[in-house]
Amino acid sequence: MHAIVGENGAGKSTLMKILYGMQRPDEGTIAIDGEQVSLHTPSDAIARGIGMVHQHFMLADNLTVLENTVLGAEKRHGIRDAARARMREISDAYGLGIRPDALVEDLGVADRQRVEILKVLYRGARILILDEPTAVLVPQEVDALFANLRELKSEGLTVIFISHKLDEVLSVADEITVIRRGTTVASVLPGDVNARQLAELMVGSELPSPQTRESTVTDTPMLTVTELGLGGDENGRRLLDGVSFTIHRGEVLGIAGVEGNGQTELIDVLIGARPADEGTVVLGEQDVTAWPTRRRREGGVGYIPEDRHRHGLLLESPLWENRILGHVGESPNSKGPWLDPRAARADTRRIVEEYDVRTPGIEVTAASLSGGNQQKLIVGREMSHHPRLLIAAHPTRGVDVGAQAQIWDQIRAARREGLAVLLISADLDELIGLSDTIRVMYRGRLVADADPATVTSQELGSAMTGAAAGHLEHHEPGDADTEGGTAPEGAPPSGGTAAPGSGAGADTSPDTGPDAGPDTSPDAGPDTGPDAAADTGEER
Amino acid sequence: MKRIDKEKLVLALAAPVLAVVVAMALSSGIVAASGKDPIEAFRLMLEYSANADTQVLILNRATTYYLAAVAVAIGFRMNLFNIGVDGQYRIAAMLAAAVGGAVTLPGPLHMTLILVTAILVGAVWSGVAGVLKTHRGVSEVVSTIMLNAVATALIAYLMRDSLLGVLPQGSDQLTTEPLADSADFPGIPVDVDGRTMEVYGFIFIAVAVGIGFHYLLNRTTFGFDLRAAGASESAAVASGVDTKRMVLYSMLLSGGIAGLIGMPQLLGESHSYGVADFPAGVGFTGIAIALLGRNNPLGIAFGALLWAFLDRSAPNLDFNGFEKEIATIMQGLIVISVVVAYELVRRYGLRRQQQRVGEELAQAARRNVTEVAA
Numbered sequence: 001m002h003a004i005v006g007e008n009g010a011g012k013s014t015l016m017k018i019l020y021g022m023q024r025p026d027e028g029t030i031a032i033d034g035e036q037v038s039l040h041t042p043s044d045a046i047a048r049g050i051g052m053v054h055q056h057f058m059l060a061d062n063l064t065v066l067e068n069t070v071l072g073a074e075k076r077h078g079i080r081d082a083a084r085a086r087m088r089e090i091s092d093a094y095g096l097g098i099r100p101d102a103l104v105e106d107l108g109v110a111d112r113q114r115v116e117i118l119k120v121l122y123r124g125a126r127i128l129i130l131d132e133p134t135a136v137l138v139p140q141e142v143d144a145l146f147a148n149l150r151e152l153k154s155e156g157l158t159v160i161f162i163s164h165k166l167d168e169v170l171s172v173a174d175e176i177t178v179i180r181r182g183t184t185v186a187s188v189l190p191g192d193v194n195a196r197q198l199a200e201l202m203v204g205s206e207l208p209s210p211q212t213r214e215s216t217v218t219d220t221p222m223l224t225v226t227e228l229g230l231g232g233d234e235n236g237r238r239l240l241d242g243v244s245f246t247i248h249r250g251e252v253l254g255i256a257g258v259e260g261n262g263q264t265e266l267i268d269v270l271i272g273a274r275p276a277d278e279g280t281v282v283l284g285e286q287d288v289t290a291w292p293t294r295r296r297r298e299g300g301v302g303y304i305p306e307d308r309h310r311h312g313l314l315l316e317s318p319l320w321e322n323r324i325l326g327h328v329g330e331s332p333n334s335k336g337p338w339l340d341p342r343a344a345r346a347d348t349r350r351i352v353e354e355y356d357v358r359t360p361g362i363e364v365t366a367a368s369l370s371g372g373n374q375q376k377l378i379v380g381r382e383m384s385h386h387p388r389l390l391i392a393a394h395p396t397r398g399v400d401v402g403a404q405a406q407i408w409d410q411i412r413a414a415r416r417e418g419l420a421v422l423l424i425s426a427d428l429d430e431l432i433g434l435s436d437t438i439r440v441m442y443r444g445r446l447v448a449d450a451d452p453a454t455v456t457s458q459e460l461g462s463a464m465t466g467a468a469a470g471h472l473e474h475h476e477p478g479d480a481d482t483e484g485g486t487a488p489e490g491a492p493p494s495g496g497t498a499a500p501g502s503g504a505g506a507d508t509s510p511d512t513g514p515d516a517g518p519d520t521s522p523d524a525g526p527d528t529g530p531d532a533a534a535d536t537g538e539e540r
Numbered sequence: 541m542k543r544i545d546k547e548k549l550v551l552a553l554a555a556p557v558l559a560v561v562v563a564m565a566l567s568s569g570i571v572a573a574s575g576k577d578p579i580e581a582f583r584l585m586l587e588y589s590a591n592a593d594t595q596v597l598i599l600n601r602a603t604t605y606y607l608a609a610v611a612v613a614i615g616f617r618m619n620l621f622n623i624g625v626d627g628q629y630r631i632a633a634m635l636a637a638a639v640g641g642a643v644t645l646p647g648p649l650h651m652t653l654i655l656v657t658a659i660l661v662g663a664v665w666s667g668v669a670g671v672l673k674t675h676r677g678v679s680e681v682v683s684t685i686m687l688n689a690v691a692t693a694l695i696a697y698l699m700r701d702s703l704l705g706v707l708p709q710g711s712d713q714l715t716t717e718p719l720a721d722s723a724d725f726p727g728i729p730v731d732v733d734g735r736t737m738e739v740y741g742f743i744f745i746a747v748a749v750g751i752g753f754h755y756l757l758n759r760t761t762f763g764f765d766l767r768a769a770g771a772s773e774s775a776a777v778a779s780g781v782d783t784k785r786m787v788l789y790s791m792l793l794s795g796g797i798a799g800l801i802g803m804p805q806l807l808g809e810s811h812s813y814g815v816a817d818f819p820a821g822v823g824f825t826g827i828a829i830a831l832l833g834r835n836n837p838l839g840i841a842f843g844a845l846l847w848a849f850l851d852r853s854a855p856n857l858d859f860n861g862f863e864k865e866i867a868t869i870m871q872g873l874i875v876i877s878v879v880v881a882y883e884l885v886r887r888y889g890l891r892r893q894q895q896r897v898g899e900e901l902a903q904a905a906r907r908n909v910t911e912v913a914a
Contacts, residue, residue, distance in 0.1 A: 294782070
């Protein structure tokens, strides 16, 4: 099992595309089993036994697992019983636990990923490439995935594994290649390095030490949400059910949860894209429940969407038009009904400068930027309008270490000035490191709360899967205080948020290591230098 | 950066040029297959269009086509397929002619009344489709195409001589009450072999509509919202665009412009509505021209001229023993080539830009590395 690590823009994705035949190398060779090959298309790669599990799953939701698997590989074992038998065989051999007749839309993220792996194996792959496979999984699911991968390895398959999460890489890989600016900078064995050294290899310089932060939580409520309820599917399960919370000025409220438990719906209701069936949303002093999206956003709600391609950008428009998106009626983008392209362009240049968006200019389309740079542009845009409330959904997903630290810094700086932040993230280290309070969302309800100073990823993980509820307390060995943690389900989460002041502890960096914790704050901005974004094509 | 911009321009021009060249090559093949000389056919078309009277006719027809294409393009920019431009234009022309024929007013007032009526009728007709879409989720493609048929039937009904139709002396074609002279939109007189022809004065209104379209789209917040909604509905919703309202507004705008399509003919030439002077199909031609001109006001102008040229030079082919359908075949081939060429060039351009951006960043990075090392 070989891991490839490197910042976004370091060339990982380009390398993977070359290996999978999606792109041709200008020079150099690829050898499989000692035999030199040239791969022109993905089908060449598949024929050579290379399979790729993409970061964004490529499955048709309305088809069954069986149909998805045979799609495009009908010639192997047909589309019926032979195919089903072969699938079962693979599934049993590697412990994938596949149900061939389940509809993909009914499957969770982890199951979908296993379907992707099965698809690749079904096509006879001996070499598996996994692009950021753990980004969307909770810790327990990550463990299960790694168990699957070890199974594959023991059967003699080769696994190439790309990740940002260095702890995982260290625990699972047999060999690690670090790439930076398009070249290999180091090949190391996991036994020889720790996460911090690996991170330093990745960014090419020493990382600053984590620093303790002061709490900035105040008494003034900025967002008060009361008993929000929304819809219900045919099983009567509600999408949102009695969701209440308050975020104060200067407070970061983190929401943990497995995706699809109502986070998207909560965001939709908060930005006004979807009306709630019941409950109220109060921003500052004003009841904004009936306000349309535009009025809310102009009233000071910044939004970093979870899917930047669908909700945050116009991919085929130039950067300066993307800078206008969402703030069309505000200065400097317009004067009255008239757009002010000159001022918008000038301000885009400022954002590109201040937020270190790496681009040759502001006339290129948003699609030409790498994922991290797109995200920096979005963060810059939202922060430029001095929001009172920032809704940040997975703000650093698919973003490299340098950009990640920068985005965290910007959120933290704005928080110091009184910004209230609703942080929704699947990255538990990010949640723990950035939040003043954490709530756990499960099946449309806020079922548990936790103090980020003491809670661990594992504990959050069990609440996210519904195994624990109520107030999560950390069980230190020998700690007298061992109550809670597994309070019966249905117990009301302790209301409101942490009292002001209690956040001080929360701000101490959790012991996750400088590389993984959001407290890594290179105050000198990106100390990585403009890296060769040889693969700006990634993440589109 | 400069390089990318220049390249963008080249690519933007490459697609239509490529499409027209391919279409010409293909139609040459077809002419040759019918046993005639393709070069001769093109020569005849060009020669014929060199005559001043043909040029006047081309300009006049292009004016009508231009308005039709702009009406369609407004919908396209918002991802709306207004197939009903054809019906909107005919019902608007008919009712505007009827209203204009029923009153006598001083010149400018009279014309304003007719134009406003035409715009309103067109907007109402397309607005029906807009409301159906926003309130009932009916696809505008289906509703507008049906409204075309409804418009045809309604016109036939209203044009009976017991209602709005009159039978001019010495004719068997029903028309509306002829407009008074006060509604004569002055044209530009051109002397052709001793006889005077007129270029529609309405051509200036068409140009103004094109400029207005450009400014509305690119210089107003409304236009930005409209383009955003067309480019990515999900992103537009998240950024606060009320997409339902945008659908309705762009349908109304599209229909309003569609109402103007018949006006050059009505005010500049026929001065009354008759089925023969306002043929069905102009709206569909508008769709083809909007595609050809890439929904861009300037591009549409070239597209409209090309289309009118092909239209007008067809009869001369017939006269010289060629099948006049060659022009129609060429029009069809141009549309197909254009659609294919645009998509190819668009994808190529995007990919190319991404590569360029990557390259430039890599170069900058290498420079930095060298500087640090030095």
